[in-house]
Amino acid sequence: MVENTDDPGFKMIIRNVDLMCWILKNCVEPYKDCKLSEIRDCLMIEGNRVLSLSEEMPDRENGTVRLDTVFIVRLPGGEKAAIYLNIEGQSYRTSFDTLAKRATYYLSRVVSVQRIPGSDHPYDDITQSFSVWLDFSRTDGNSIDVYRSVGERISGEGEPEEVDLTRLVIVSIDGKYGTDRKDFTSLITAIFKSRMPDRDLDSLLKRTYKFAETESIIQGRDMMSMTERAINDARSDALNEGIEKGIGIGEERGIGKGIVIAVCGYIRNTGATIDEAFDKLSIPDDVRGKIRGEIATRLSQ
Numbered sequence: 123m124v125e126n127t128d129d130p131g132f133k134m135i136i137r138n139v140d141l142m143c144w145i146l147k148n149c150v151e152p153y154k155d156c157k158l159s160e161i162r163d164c165l166m167i168e169g170n171r172v173l174s175l176s177e178e179m180p181d182r183e184n185g186t187v188r189l190d191t192v193f194i195v196r197l198p199g200g201e202k203a204a205i206y207l208n209i210e211g212q213s214y215r216t217s218f219d220t221l222a223k224r225a226t227y228y229l230s231r232v233v234s235v236q237r238i239p240g241s242d243h244p245y246d247d248i249t250q251s252f253s254v255w256l257d258f259s260r261t262d263g264n265s266i267d268v269y270r271s272v273g274e275r276i277s278g279e280g281e282p283e284e285v286d287l288t289r290l291v292i293v294s295i296d297g298k299y300g301t302d303r304k305d306f307t308s309l310i311t312a313i314f315k316s317r318m319p320d321r322d323l324d325s326l327l328k329r330t331y332k333f334a335e336t337e338s339i340i341q342g343r344d345m346m347s348m349t350e351r352a353i354n355d356a357r358s359d360a361l362n363e364g365i366e367k368g369i370g371i372g373e374e375r376g377i378g379k380g381i382v383i384a385v386c387g388y389i390r391n392t393g394a395t396i397d398e399a400f401d402k403l404s405i406p407d408d409v410r411g412k413i414r415g416e417i418a419t420r421l422s423q
Contacts, residue, residue: 271287
């Protein structure tokens with residue numbers, strides 16, 4: 123189902139309020155003990171959509187990086203403090219090392235964009251940042267892995283102070299698990315990896331996961347399917363075009379080789395020049411220039 127996450131359909135799905143609550147509860151540590159209704163109160167919502175920031179992370183030295191989605195989410199308990207949350211989708215297979223480096227780079231940009239240029243204290247307002255990656259390319263089971271900085275004092279007594287500004291969360295989804303269980307990875311599988319009819323998905327989300335609104339999920343999936351079909355059609359067209367070109371090139375080369383052999387044989391048998399052989403055998407003018415060099419080379423051998 124997931125062919126390309128860099129499209130409006132994926133972004134529409136991720137901005138669904140109910141899905142965002144599930145992501146926060148299962149992937150972002152400050153919300154793990156909260157009720158879904160409590161998490162909802164932490165979101166900036168318009169209708170049934172979670173409001174997001176600009177996906178562009180500008181940097182004068184390194185250029186602009188466009189992320190999938192970036193949100194500011196208030197911390198639970200009515201606190202004014204908030205976190206930055208980046209959610210990405212990974213659809214194509216890559217090594218874990220490459221994925222980890224890319225994810226770390228994206229997370230670093232989420233942090234760096236919070237710096238206030240020209241301020242006397244440009245780093246004071248940097249807050250905890252999370253990057254959640256939904257990796258749909260794995261084949262070795264569903265999992266949720268969290269990566270964070272851990273301090274270690276290698277000299278002196280006591281323990282170092284904790285620095286916990288960044289968390290990288292990788293959710294691996296292989297799509298093999300059924301959707302009859304009420305857990306987070308099954309939810310993600312149902313939405314992004316299954317091809318269940320819209321009516322069945324709507325029923326599953328509302329009855330099992332208590333979604334209040336599913337229209338954005340259904341529309342988002344339809345948009346992703348359209349993108350997938352467009353990509354597959356483009357690949358098919360490119361393949362067919364390549365095959366046709368290959369056949370044409372093969373025929374052209376085959377015919378050309380046959381003409382060369384015929385001309386060389388005529389010249390050897392009659393002692394004619396190349397131009398005389400061309401005229402006698404009625405070789406087209408547009409072909410003569412292409413094969414003259416090869417004929418000369420064969421005759422000299």
